[in-house]
Each structure stands twice: as structure tokens, then as C-alpha cells.
Amino acid sequence: MERMTDLQCWVEEVRATRGLSLLRLSQLLGYKSKTSLERVMKERVRERSLMDFREAALSRLNLTQEERSGLERALEIRLYGREACEANEQIDTFLHNRLRHEPGWPILDLLTGAEETMLERYARLHDLRITVLGCGLIPIYEALSELLRRGDVTVEQFAVRVASTEQSIREFVNMSRLLLFRGYSAYKARTSERKHDLRIFRSDVLIVTGRDAEGVPVAEAVHFYDGKGRAIGIPDRERYEAYLGMERSWFEPLLHELSGGTLLGNSVQHVRGWAELERGCAMMTIKPDLPLEQIAIDALLAAVHAEVRETAEFRDMAHTAREREANIFSKKTVTLTILRLDAMENFARTGLLTDHYWALRPFTPEERRTILRQCIRHMKENPAFSIYFLRGEGIRKDMEINCYKDRALLISPTNSDYLPANHHEVMISDVDIVRQFGSYILQHVIREYCMTEAESLRAMERLVEMCG
Numbered sequence: 001m002e003r004m005t006d007l008q009c010w011v012e013e014v015r016a017t018r019g020l021s022l023l024r025l026s027q028l029l030g031y032k033s034k035t036s037l038e039r040v041m042k043e044r045v046r047e048r049s050l051m052d053f054r055e056a057a058l059s060r061l062n063l064t065q066e067e068r069s070g071l072e073r074a075l076e077i078r079l080y081g082r083e084a085c086e087a088n089e090q091i092d093t094f095l096h097n098r099l100r101h102e103p104g105w106p107i108l109d110l111l112t113g114a115e116e117t118m119l120e121r122y123a124r125l126h127d128l129r130i131t132v133l134g135c136g137l138i139p140i141y142e143a144l145s146e147l148l149r150r151g152d153v154t155v156e157q158f159a160v161r162v163a164s165t166e167q168s169i170r171e172f173v174n175m176s177r178l179l180l181f182r183g184y185s186a187y188k189a190r191t192s193e194r195k196h197d198l199r200i201f202r203s204d205v206l207i208v209t210g211r212d213a214e215g216v217p218v219a220e221a222v223h224f225y226d227g228k229g230r231a232i233g234i235p236d237r238e239r240y241e242a243y244l245g246m247e248r249s250w251f252e253p254l255l256h257e258l259s260g261g262t263l264l265g266n267s268v269q270h271v272r273g274w275a276e277l278e279r280g281c282a283m284m285t286i287k288p289d290l291p292l293e294q295i296a297i298d299a300l301l302a303a304v305h306a307e308v309r310e311t312a313e314f315r316d317m318a319h320t321a322r323e324r325e326a327n328i329f330s331k332k333t334v335t336l337t338i339l340r341l342d343a344m345e346n347f348a349r350t351g352l353l354t355d356h357y358w359a360l361r362p363f364t365p366e367e368r369r370t371i372l373r374q375c376i377r378h379m380k381e382n383p384a385f386s387i388y389f390l391r392g393e394g395i396r397k398d399m400e401i402n403c404y405k406d407r408a409l410l411i412s413p414t415n416s417d418y419l420p421a422n423h424h425e426v427m428i429s430d431v432d433i434v435r436q437f438g439s440y441i442l443q444h445v446i447r448e449y450c451m452t453e454a455e456s457l458r459a460m461e462r463l464v465e466m467c468g
Contacts, residue, residue: 007040010071011037013070014057029053029056029061050075073085076088083165087168087440090172091169095286096396099176102139104117104139104142105139105227106228107222107230108229108230111232111233117143118143121231122143123147126210126212127152127209128209131157131158131207131208131237131241132155132156132158132206133200133203134203136170140206141175144184145177148184154184155178156186156187157186158186158188158201159171159186159187165432168430168433168436169436180425181424184255185255187252187254188251189201189251190251200245204223205223207241208221209237220233255428256427256429268316270418274324275324278324278328282334282335283334283404284336284405284438284442285336286400286445287337287338287400287402287414288414289353289354290337290371290375293325293327294328295325295363296367296370299367300321300325301318301321302367304359305359328385332384333384334384334386334405335384335385337386338390338395338445338446339389344389347463348464348467349466351365351367355415376464379457379460386453388450388451388453389455389459390449390451391450391451397414398413399411403437403438403441407429409427409434411425411426
């Protein structure tokens, strides 16, 4: 017997719940015959046909919220496949900050028989250093985030690429609790080193070192399986890693952190890095208000504090900033920006961005009008440039998301001044994660969570009037 598609199951359930024949349901949906509906249910029809079916079902069947959600999921599976659908559900969880509370597995001390939570076991240790092998789906991340919050803890994680994009995204969402802690770093196997036996990095192991209250060194390994961690003391980290066959040279950073340097020198280096990423690249950004690269360049440079403008480093930065603006507004690949209307209204009134760069004064009313009018002109005339405003408050406010197609995913905190002491951001380089995020933004965020293009344009034009 042929297995029913998810969409076919959904239609049959809706029909049965209402006591309708397939013919009567077809008529209610506006089809000329039940054959047309059966084709939508069972066959690979055009996306337009699926969207017409969706619109008819939503407008004519008085669906419950559960039925609406089921319809969206069935359509997504038909359009993009089950694995992509499940990966998108994970991204949606991340973007809406709906991470579930995860009761951590208990840790059993194999020498004493004592059983504790991870927090109980390690909260009493100082100079804590934790190495994570695997553990992508093990519920340790809430505990690790609490430990990292202390400031004297470091966590490094080693991951080996899995075959499933959905599992990669699920592991990333778990890791996302740790991304913006300075003490956290993550690594992935180098492509050239995958000839080595890397199974140990899928073994869900922690290697933990620290000092107890008396200053005595503590070293142990914890192996997670069957809902529990088993801990046993080890001689020291180096000997245990050698015993496992760990070789750090097989790995490269999965997360790239804000680089060091002098105050302005740091910024110059950072802006050059952004310019290189952006060059000719499709970009999708979710943030409260305009990115610096979309600020009209003359207004941007005029707003830099006078003492900074006198430096040679500023001249280097100004040159790179002009290149960035030219690239953003002239490249043929997509520049898609998703903003919050309340944050842009605040910019229009005050001239301050939520991540206002430390070397900038507030933009004047005339500068604000110039900045907004330039964006409006490109929204109208540049087919590669789009700005949308979010509806409501759903998308998380604590992070900015910048997706550089097939290159990187940049995650930054909001409300930053970019001073090195206050700012920390990470770049994720895993191509599957980057692609899935880009697809999700294009396929879902714009359609489900944003104003239309026309509504967004009208909102931008109203912002000009708010500049005073």
C-alpha cells in the first residue's frame, strides 16, 4: 500500500473531522473536481499550486490553530523535504529564543558512588577548564552557561561533522547558549585530517581539570551514556588526551572571535574583515537598526569624533568604509536587511544606533534624513537591495544575525559600542549551518514575521518625517 504524504494525511484528517467527502471538501476549497485536490495531496505540483491551496484552506475552512500549524509543516515538508523542515524548526527555536529547559543528566562518581548534577559537582572548583568531546545532543549546555557566567571558567568543544543537516542545526542550537561567552571556544575537524580515526570526538566525553577549595589539583573524565555521566579520576589532562589519541592540530576554529589589537587598530582590522566577507556576497541581516555599511558614507565619516579623524588609522578605515558602502549598493547579489521598527524610530528621533560605534557622535537630523533617503532610493530602484520590518516582538532581541551566503554566520550582541572590552562576537564557518540559516531567512522570516515590502517602504518614508 502506498504511504500517504504528510499533506495527504493532513487533508484526510481535516476531511474526517468535519465529516466531509473528498468531493465536498474540493468544492469548499474552490476546485472544479476532487482530482485537482488529489493531485495537490499526492503529486509534486508547482509551488504556486501549493500556495493557492494554502490560501484557500486558511480562508475557507475555519481551521484551528493546531490545524494551521499542521498545514504549514506539511507544506514545508512537501516543498523542502523532511530534514530541511526539521532543521528549520530548530532555527526557529533559536531565533525566537525558545530553548527549552534541559534537566541535566546526573554525574555518578565511580570511585565514591556519589551522584550530583554538573553544577553541584563543579561549582566548588576553581580555575575550571572543561574540554568537551562530542556531547552535541547531551543536556549539558545550561550547566555550562552557568559555569561560564562566573568568568574564571573555560570550555573548549571539539566537533566532528555529522551527515545530517538537521542534527548539525540541533547541535548548534544547543551550543548557542554558550556562543557569546568569552571563555567558550569550539573547533571542527579540518577537511584534510578526516582520514584520521576521529570516533573519540563522537564519544560524549568531558575532560575536567581545576582546583578544589584547598588548592589541590583535580582531574577527571566524564563519559555520558544511558541518561547519566560516569566520572573517574585521571592522572592529568595531557596524559589522558595522549591516551585517547587526541591531536588538536587536526582541528580548526568553528567560532572565530573578535580579534585583539589597539583600540582603533582593532576596529580597522575588523572593518577590513567585514569588507572582505561582504565583497560580492549575498547577505541577510537581522538586527534592530541599520548596519554601519548601509549608513550614507559622508554622514558616517562626518560623525566620527574629531580626535579620531586626525589619525592615520582613521584614513585607512575611511577608505575601507567607502569600499564597503560601494559594494553594498552596487553588487548584484542580494542585500536583505530585517529591522525592528521601534529601534529605527529611536534612531530617527535621537541619531543613535543600538550598537552605536564608540567613535561616533549622534547623527544630526539632516544626516539621519540623508541616511534614510539613500536607503529608500535603493529600496525603490535597486532590485538587489531590500529592507523589511519585523511585525511584533517575536524575534530575539539579544543577538544580531548576519548571514554571508556560503561563507559565514556572524552573531553579535545587541547594544554594543564595539569597544574591545565590551564587545564579543563570533563567526560560525560551518557551511551547512550557514546555508540553512540563509534559506530559513528567505523562506520563512520574510513571509511569516515581516511587513510586506510596500509596508516597509512606507514605514521608512514615515521615519524621514520623524527626524525633525
